Amino acid sequence: MKTKQLLLNTVVAALLAAPVAGALAQGKTGIVKIGVNETLSGKFVFVGVPPTTAIRLAVHEVNEKGFKVGDTTYKFEPIILDNRSEGSVMVANATKLIEDEKVKVIFGPTLSLLANQSQEITVPANVINISAAGSWQGLGYLTDPKKPLLFGTQPRLDSLAKIEVDAIKQLGAKKITYMGADDDTTKGNMGPFMAEAKRAGIDVTLITFPYNTADFSSFVSRAKADKLEAVFLLHPQQSGPNLMRAMAEMGAMPKGFAGRAIAPDAALKLAIGKPVPFPFIAAQATPDMDYPPNAAVKAFADKLAGTGVDLGVTKNFAFYTYDFVPMLAQAMTKAGTVTDTAKIAAAFQTIVYQGAAGKVCFDKEMRTAIYDGAQTIVRNGKVTAKTFPSTCK
Amino acid sequence: MSSGSRSRLRRAAPYGGVLLLGLIAFLLPQVSPTSFVLSLATTALIYAIAAAGLGFLWGQSGQLSLAHAAVFGIGAYTAAVCAKQLGLSFAASLPISAGVGLVAGALVALPSLRTSGHYFVILTFAVSEVISVVEMRWESLTGGVNGVTTLPGAQTLFGLRLAGRADYYSIVVIFAVVVFLVLCLLMRSRWGILLRSMRENPDLSTSLGINVPINRVIVFALSGAIAALAGQLYLYHVKSIAPEAFMSNLSIVFLLVVLLGGKSYLLGPAAGAIIYVFLPEYIGLSPVRSQIAFGVILVVMILTAPDGVLSLIGRLRERLRGPRTEAGA
Amino acid sequence: MGEDLTLFLQYAFNGIAMGAVYAMIAAGITLVYGLSRIIHFAVGELVMFGAFVALMVWEGTGSFSLAIATAIPVLAFIGLITERVVFRFTLREPLTGFIVSLGLILVFQGTAVEIWTANPKYSQPPLQGAWELFDITVRKQSVLNLAIAAVVLAVCYYVLRKTTAGKSVRAVSDDPEASALMGIPVKKVIMATFIVGSALAGIAGCIIMTIGFITPYIGAVYLLRGFAVALIGGLGNIQGAALAGIGLGIAESLAAGYVGPGWTDAYVFGTAVLILLWRPTGLAGGAEGARI
Structure with missing residues (x-):
């Protein structure tokens, strides 16, 4: 029995060694697993699908050449898990990625609620966790020296607020309403906006509504009665067309509509079937794929379209992951390791990368990304785009 | 329940069954399962505990509550407040969250004294919606939509580390065994018989001098305490909770778990929870198709x-025994 | 003073339109419950299906009446299928029917994602623009929606009260056993209520399509609202559902105008709890609660 097993072991070992020996001849190769823990089904599927699709695409591109760490050429192997928009499944997935698959980097969840839970698992496990969750900024995780492995991929909310208030200034409105669903996202985002608006001398009334509001008549009636001149819609993005339809039909807030990351299609056709009769400005932390400002964004948009996945109104969420995959590869090369997360994180923070979103780097005070922002403006049915270039040097 | 010559053995059998299954569950970490399986097993056991409380309520008293997840959530939030604002340990906050669950369960029971049947079920549904809005809005206590985070740190219980994956699983197994044993004991007690007679015929029970309302409130309180205990276990499992998790959805999950396993079986909730938690992971289709399947x-x-x-x-056993003429056990 | 009153009336009108939708969903829930004692939780998903079907027809043909005319039979058919394949086996144990409806939610949602993806879809309302009446802005589509709901509910009411078919429905609701003895085909009547209930959800879906975006996940919102309305109106009671639906719509609208939405849900369900406690059969009186 024993000898038989020994023999077997030797054979297995020999078989295993053969490819390695082959690889040695052409230079060593290796695999780096990266985890993806996203909402791919359930209520928040629209949040998780664009970033996941972008990761697939980016990994494919990085793997075409691979990346060198020392004398080994590595490729990424993405392990993509669906957390079904549920907390306990998210926890099981994170556990699987960290303990079973031994990944050192996890992307997602993008959804704030789950990202808050995720970092409780990734931080003690010394695993790099990359997410666009806005709540990580609001809760101070990205400035917390005890959580050095957390990285935000959504630009700073205060720099975003500048692009947004600039939109209001372009509309020429002095009395506006800031509208958003009645939840933590609105609460976390309104602070920087209010501060910026105050500096610009704009008077802001907050109006919140239930997340799934279909009929905006009463909110618009209220804004009309208060003689508000324009609206800024924070989120959810899918409410944009309905809100604009109510504005158009009820003749409210004539100076126009501004909103975060709302596809210009909303103003061109979705709201009333033709361009809305007031100016529209979408302000966002990422470039806009529907009206690409440059060749890099255009190329990225085409590649995403080529995947055949319908990304819908949240397609710009793809910027939250796409450039960070090659940046991660560069960071590993620079750190000279694929396992030492502290070194990789330190290197990650110093990289400046020319990607689809422009010049991408990390903020010095807060571990969150800086890249090109944009405004897409619709006036009288004509679309113009304005870029707010990245401040990376 | 016939009491034949082997009645003593038969009476001990369920306890033995619970202990045996508990032992098997306890030994799971020894076969070095993946952490993924351990994490899901922990979730399944927590659901089993919560559902056992609901199953007891339903099976023994015939009352069904859709506010069970709300009480589960109250337990989790109480534990979070104990840890965060009072600085209490896991063990010290356990009696508090169970106690709050006891009271919450009793409060849910109060309307059952006025309404019954489907109306009561629906009423508990409405109650749970109200509770989840309160959890979402009472921000100073619950952290609002962002929820609250509780970390076990270096705490231990029964010599096991709360922060350890396998250790925490073992702790949950111990709680599950204790809860199932206690429920088994209660089902077989005189009180259990009294409850079932109340379920079958409340008017007769009243005329026999049984205080139906009080007993009903007690069962609810008990199931509330179990739900809250499970809630605390859940908090320390997922570390961070938000009201979204405790909407009536989860009550429905518990109900499903009880019904899947079998509401008249002591271990029904355990079987149901295992199916509910593990099945979707192994269907192996695309995420959306898995949901449909x-x-x-x-x-x-x-x-x-x-x-x-x-x-x-049971059906299988009967079939193996072949057709029987008399109505068997 | 005058301005305040105008604004109040404006909010009230805005609410009525949405309330009519709630009333229709609630009417479906109430009918199904009244006869089968099944709490049909997948009704929200039926509303969603109705909305998608209507959207496809409306975008494809440009005829809103054709959209409604398609959504009604399609949803009625889905109602028939669910009753034949699933719910008829649970009539003796209505609670099982309730649980099974939860499984159906997963199936319906997933199927809708497979067919229409999870991304929100929009359509243009058939009627655009608004009228100004005494300083109140009245959106044309709201008026149309209100009219549709009123006609549908009136027809339901008429059929239930005045026709033989309706009388047998009410008889089954009051006492299934006696009805069976009197020769009423109880099972067929129950099947019919599933068909009608689903069709009502489908019409509600058509209206929702004209108001806002639709996704495979919108069902839960309308289920919760419809359910609260059915409860407040008294389960099994169509007039109650109509009144409570309008009431909820106005209440939500006033909350939106004056206080903000934060606690609205708590008030709505709190009211439902109080009413259930005070008058267990609902404000207007309805079917008796059955034993579980």
């Missing part, structure tokens, strides 16, 4: 085995 499987299971999957074992 899971839904179809649930419907088919409930239609073909309305008394739960455990009833299938």
Whole structure:
């Protein structure tokens, strides 16, 4: 029995060694697993699908050449898990990625609620966790020296607020309403906006509504009665067309509509079937794929379209992951390791990368990304785009 | 329940069964399962504990509550407040969250003294919606939509580390065994018989001098305490909770778990929880198709085995024994 | 003073339109419950299906009446299928029917994602623009929606009260056993209520399509609202559902105008709890609660 097993072991070992020996001849190769823990089904599927699709695409591109760490050429192997928009499944997935698959980097969840839970698992496990969750900024995780492995991929909310208030200034409105669903996202985002608006001398009334509001008549009636001149819609993005339809039909807030990351299609056709009769400005932390400002964004948009996945109104969420995959590869090369997360994180923070979103780097005070922002403006049915270039040097 | 010559053995059998299964569950970490399986098993056991409380309520008293997840959530939030604002340890906050769950369970029971049947079920549904809005809005206590985070740190219980994956699983197994044993004991006690007679005929019970309202409130309180205990275990499992998790959705999950396993079986909730938690992970289709398949499987299971999957074992046993003329045990 | 009153009336009108939708969903829930004692939780998903079907027809043909005319039979058919394949087996144990409806939610949602993806879809309302009446802005589509709901509910009411078919429905609701003895085909009547209930959800879906975006996940919202309305109106009671639906719509609208939405849900369900406690059969009186 024993000898038989020994023999077997030797054979297995020999078989295993053969490819390695082959690889040695052409230079060593290796695999780096990266985890993806996203909402791919359930209520928040629209949040998780664009970033996941972008990761697939980016990994494919990085793997075409691979990346060198020392004398080994590595490729990424993405392990993509669906957390079904549920907390306990998210926890099981994170556990699987960290303990079973031994990944050192996890992307997602993008959804704030789950990202808050995720970092409780990734931080003690010394695993790099990359997410666009806005709540990580609001809760101070990205400035917390005890959580050095957390990285935000959504630009700073205060720099975003500048692009947004600039939109209001372009509309020429002095009395506006800031509208958003009645939840933590609105609460976390309104602070920087209010501060910026105050500096610009704009008077802001907050109006919140239930997340799934279909009929905006009463909110618009209220804004009309208060003689508000324009609206800024924070989120959810899918409410944009309905809100604009109510504005158009009820003749409210004539100076126009501004909103975060709302596809210009909303103003061109979705709201009333033709361009809305007031100016529209979408302000966002990422470039806009529907009206690409440059060749890099255009190329990225085409590649995403080529995947055949319908990304819908949240397609710009793809910027939250796409450039960070090659940046991660560069960071590993620079750190000279694929396992030492502290070194990789330190290197990650110093990289400046020319990607689809422009010049991408990390903020010095807060571990969150800086890249090109944009405004897409619709006036009288004509679309113009304005870029707010990245401040990376 | 016939009491034949082997009645003593038969009476001990359920306890033995619980202990045996508990032991098997306890030994799971020894076969070095993946952490993924351990994490899911922990979730399944927590659901089993919560559902056991609901199953007891339903099976023994015939009352059904859709506010069970709300009480589960109250337990989790109480534990979070104990840890965060009072600085209490896991063990010290356990009696507090169970106590709050006890009171919450009793409060949910109060309307059952006025309404009954479907109206009561629906009423508990409305109550749970109210509670989840309160959890979402009472931000100073619950952290609002962002929720609260509780970390076990270096705490230990029964010599096991709360922060350890396998250790925490073992802790949950111990709680599950204790809860199932206690419920088994209660079901077989005189009180259990009294409850079932109340369920079958409340008017007769009243005329026999049984205080139906008080007993009803006590069962609810008990199931509330169990739910809250499970809530605390859940908090320390997922570390961070938000009101979204405790909407009536989860009550429905608990109900499903009880019904899948079989509401008249002590271990029904355990079987149901294992199916509910593990099945979707192993369907192996794309995420959305898995969801569809899971839904179809649930419907088919409930239609073909309305008394739960455990009833299938009994049916199988009968078939193996061959046709029998007399009505068997 | 005058301005305040105008604004109040404006909010009230805005609410009525949405309330009519709630009333229709609630009417479906109430009918199904009244006869089968099944709490049909997948009704929200039926509303969603109705909305998608209507959207496809409306975008494809440009005829809103054709959209409604298609959504009604399609949803009625889905109602028939669910009753034949699933719910008829659970009539003796209505609670099982309730649980099974939860499984159906997963199936319906997933199927809708497979067919229409999870991304929100929009359509243009058939009627655009608004009228100004005494300083109140009245959106044309709201008026149309209100009219549709009123006609549908009136027809339901008429059929239930004045026709033989309706009388047998009410008889089954009051006492299934006696009805069976009197020769009423109880099972067929129950099947019919599933068909009608689903069709009502489908019409509600058509209206929702004209108001806002639709996704495979919108069902839960309308289920919760419809359910609260059915409860407050008294389960099994169509007039109650109509009144409570309008009431909820106005209440939500006033909350939106004056206080903000934060606690609205708590008030709505709190009211439902109080009413259930005070008058267990609902404000207007309805079917008796059955034993579980």
